[in-house]
Amino acid sequence: VEASIPEPLREAWRKYSAREFTSKDEFEKDFVRHIETTLARSLYNCDELAAYSGTALAFRDRLIIEWNRTQQRQTFTDQKRVYYLSLEFLMGRALDNAMLNVGMKDAAREGLKDLGFRIEDVISQEHDAALGNGGLGRLAACFLDSLATLNYPAWGYGLRYRYGIFKQEIVNGYQMEIPDYWLDNNPWEFPRHDITVDIQFYGHVKKHQDENGKLVHSWEDGEVVQAVAYDVPIPGYGTKTTNNLRLWSSKASSGEFDFQKFNAGDYESAVADQQNAETISAVLYPNDNLERGKELRLKQQYFWCAASLFDIVRRFKKTKRAWSEFPDQVAIQLNDTHPTLAIVELQRILIDIEGLEWDEAWNIVTKTFGYTNHTVLPEALEKWSVPLVQNLLPRHLQIIYDINLFFLQSVEKQFPNDRDILARVSIIEESHPKMVRMAYLAIIGSHKVNGVAELHSDLLKTTLFKDFVDIYGPDRFTNVTNGVTPRRWLHQANPALSSLIAQKLGGHEFLTDLTLLDKLETFVDDKEFRRQWAEIKSHNKLRLAKLIKETTGYTVNPESLFDVQVKRIHEYKRQQLNIFGVIHRYLKIKEMSAEERKKVVPRVSIFGGKAAPGYWMAKTIIHLINKVASVVNNDSDVGDLLKVIFIEDYNVSKAEIICPASDISEHISTAGTEGSGTSNMKFVMNGGLIIGTCDGANIEITREIGDQNIFLFGNLAEDVEELRHRHFYGNFQLDPGLANVFKAIKDNMFGDAADFSALTASIEEHGDYYLVSDDFHSYVTTHEMVDEAFVNKEEWLAKSITSVARMGFFSTDRVINEYADSIWNVEPLAVKD
Ligand code: GPU
Known part of the structure; x- marks a missing residue:
């Protein structure tokens, strides 16, 4: 608010406020300006990569304008927001998607042609943003597309890995892994060097009494690493809503500690600290449906959860509302158990920092969180060793023990003659070493738990989480069957089919209401339509045959x-x-x-x-x-x-x-x-x-x-x-x-x-x-x-x-509306033109 320009001076701002290109000619103008100034190139040295950058920058300008407006609108209306916490966002390329979502791909195609380029060649210059392993990460990316398209006020929170999923090469029939360094000149991210959070690790917990004689805990000493926000705009299809994906990057805290080392002439060790800190967000763990319990992975999880929650709480506190209103303003969805520490972190913030009583805080926490499970495979269920958590996050372990204690006490009351159930449902597995069962913690700390298809959700209820159904009743457990975004997976991937469908249905409305596809059945016997359908498949097979030839040498x-x-x-x-x-x-x-x-x-x-x-x-x-x-x-x-x-x-x-x-x-x-x-x-x-x-x-x-x-x-x-x-x-x-x-x-x-x-x-x-x-x-x-x-x-x-x-x-639009109704209780924010 302090940086806000006073009203009498805003006239000049309004006059020169940035505007979006709205035609082929304006696109060309923006493109050439970016080539000649932002990129310091010219028509004498503009290769396809430069043309990609120029095009991306022109579209980026458009996104930024709507993104800023969207954020202002959401802040101004101040309604409930959704936060989707995911360690993976498998986004793929952004340019084609941005062109189609803002509806200017044809203008860009014509403009690029005027300037000497084929749009397909330009699009294929982009490096995939591969911050995910497979289905779980791609689902998160499809969700972001639907959230924006449906105008939900929603943010994604993740990690800005320096290396995404490795690049695979096949050498003599064997897989080789090559690091995927993808960040060089990535036009789609905005570093927010002013948005930082200090994240603490290790140290110990001190108990003392405050001025009212109340017992309080403080987490002291240890190491501090800084989280820096990088923002990525997420445009909706055919809407002005452009949401935000915030990715955290780690670096050494700029606190006194470093300066002391510098001053003491210990340059090398200060640099080593820097590198150590940067390791946290360095690499995506390349396991799919498998958890291996590595300390660095736990560090990643806490780093990301703590930074995201600090950010969410900071935004909430600006509204000056009572804490009891937190769950009316904030819904947080946990994409698998990877962000489960967010539950513990919010409880810690509320009791240790904001001074709430345990029960009041816990009530807020459980109303805020929802947990999505993606697998029943035992090797994929996260468990962290108690000594590891004790060492890295001593205060969090205490809180986990307290959550467990209160939970087990209530279970004991409910099932007074059943000793076995306590051991079965305890958050702590009594093994050597003891383990924290993250899925149980996620269930206990959330108001809804969902699986991702009917059979899967049924299996959860009858096997893995059966005891919890007995304890909480069936209503805490639900199903939301997955989907995919038809914008990327039909319209973008298969433009010919999308346009044939549009021709038959009289427009592209099916892309935002996929149930309209059912009208296609009336054409199933239409000869000409069948011919076109078959021709499109043949054409797509040729395109793949070409890729196969180029990449394997085989002719199919x-x-x-x-x-x-x-x-x-x-x-x-x-x-x-x-x-x-x-x-x-x-x-x-x-x-x-x-x-x-x-x-x-x-x-x-x-x-x-x-x-x-x-x-x-x-x-x-x-x-x-x-x-x-x-x-x-x-x-x-x-x-x-x-x-x-x-x-x-x-x-x-x-x-x-x-x-x-x-x-x-x-x-x-x-x-x-x-x-x-x-x-x-x-x-x-x-x-x-x-x-x-x-x-x-x-x-x-x-x-x-x-x-x-x-x-x-x-x-x-x-x-x-x-x-x-x-x-x-x-x-x-x-x-x-x-x-x-x-x-x-x-x-x-x-x-x-x-x-x-x-x-x-x-x-x-x-x-x-x-x-x-x-x-x-x-x-x-x-x-x-x-x-x-x-x-x-x-x-x-x-x-x-x-x-x-x-x-x-199977559109993620249907999926997101189900989450919004049955789990988040959020409404879209209508956009007026
Ligand atoms: N999934 Br757990 C992953 O891609 N990675 C994981 O670590 C875990 C689950 C997948 C499921 O295997 C797949 O069936 C599902 O469609 C997808 O998540 C999205 O829910």
Whole structure:
């Protein structure tokens, strides 16, 4: 407020206030100005990268103007805001999205053409912002798009990693990891060097009495690291709302400590401190669905939670409201348990710093938080060792113990004759060392807990969190099935399909009300429409074939059936099932006569995805896929009948090319293991069919599009436990088809069999935890049905069109509205022109 210009002097400001370009010519003017001044270049040395920067800067100007206005509007109306805390935001590229969301892509295309550039070449200069591992991080990015599009006053809070997810290279069939340094000349972030928070670690807790004789705790000494805010504007589609994503970067605190060292001539150690501090936000942990309990990761979590909460509390305090109103002004959503310390931190702020009583504070805390769980896999559930927390965050550990004490006391009252339940639900696991169970803390500190698809949410209630359902009742637990943003995953990734749909539906309204897609069903028999639909798919397949040629050197026939599985490599996602199926197909082709081969439906099996660097089995799967590819693709008996492709470094911008080009995609996790899956939605939205198990959102996709439009196979979640039990205590029988495949592998058909022995042994000898053998037969025969269906082009087209028409449910707009109604209790802020 102190920096505000007094009213009599505001006239000049208003006169020169920045304005947005509104035409091709104005875009060109802004572009050239940025090339010549901001970038200090000219028409003599403007390459495509410079053209990208010039275009990005011109659009950035537009975003900033609306972003500032949005923030002013939100501050002025002062209604409840949502804060989405996520350690991952897998944003991908920003320029194309900004162009489409502000509705000026055509102007930019024409303008760039006038100036000597093709817009596609300019767009592809941008480096992906890859601050995430997979589905969880991409979901957060889709949420931001929908929050802005729906005009919700919402902020994302995350970490500004210097290195995002590593870049994957395949060398001799092995995955290699290359650091992804992505920050050089990134025009989409704004450093806010004036917005900093000091974050404390280590030290100890002192108890003393205040002037009223009340016992108070203070957390003293230790180390201090500074959090600096970097802001990223998030434009909504077709709205003026431009929300903020605030990412924290760590650096050494500029406190006296450093200066003392400098003054004492200890320059090297002062620099070392600096580097130490910067380590906190240096790198994204590359694990998906796995937690490894590293101290630096806990430091990241607290650093980010503490900075974000300080910021949120600071904003709330400016309104001068009573603390009891905090939950009416603030909703905080925890993306998985990674931000669970925010619960403890808010309680600490309220009792230790603001002087509230425990119960009053705790009431505020639980009304504020909601927690989203994304997995039931035990290895992904976060637990932190008590000694680690004790050392790093001594006051927080005390508060966790107090939360647990009060919780267990209430459980004991509720279930006086049940001793076992106390041990089962305690936040502290009585192991050696003791562990803090973060999911339990998140449940106890939130008013709502949700899973991400119906089956997943049901499993949470009946297995992992069953005791908590008994304690709190079923109402604390709910389901919000995931979605994807149709702006990026239909309109941006598949412009031709988006425009064909718009032509039929009379406009692009479906992009903001995806249920309007259902009108497409009336055109399913329209011949011309079908032809155009098929042509777009062919065109998209050509585009992917080109990418495959450029990146792998292999030529694929775009007439073939494109069969795609792209996602993180994980045993539960079962890429091994897929590659075993491919080997099975290869062996069959090898046995065939020339006559028989004529009947084979040509297929390209396309894989992509990263393995966590320390996940040996996942890396073995990648190795096998690549070895199979080099054998199959060079076998002249096979030719175009089968090609195997591994696309290296699968990321968001590659997904935008791959999703529109699939005929069929694979979502084949062991039933009950995939939270939701979201690429399944992207593929179907782009007219691809899917082969999948009854898992995650596949089940709801089937319900929406009809079971005649999806290829389901395999055992059901309810039978998994029994099957696993039988593997160990019955006699395990390897499926005969799979036995053939293993024999080929063991005969060194794909190189040294020893390289793959762990993979085959996990199935034959170690209990086949993921039921690969149990599902193999059903998988292979279902693929035969896929072949048959694909040959019937007209039927296939009808399935494709009908499916897209019925995908309206899977927009993140629907998802965000559900969160807003049932968890956050927030309203959109209407924007007047
Ligand atoms: N997911 Br836990 C991740 O991508 N990473 C994780 O560490 C965890 C979950 C995914 C789920 O595996 C996927 O099923 C879900 O669709 C996605 O989160 C978003 O909810």
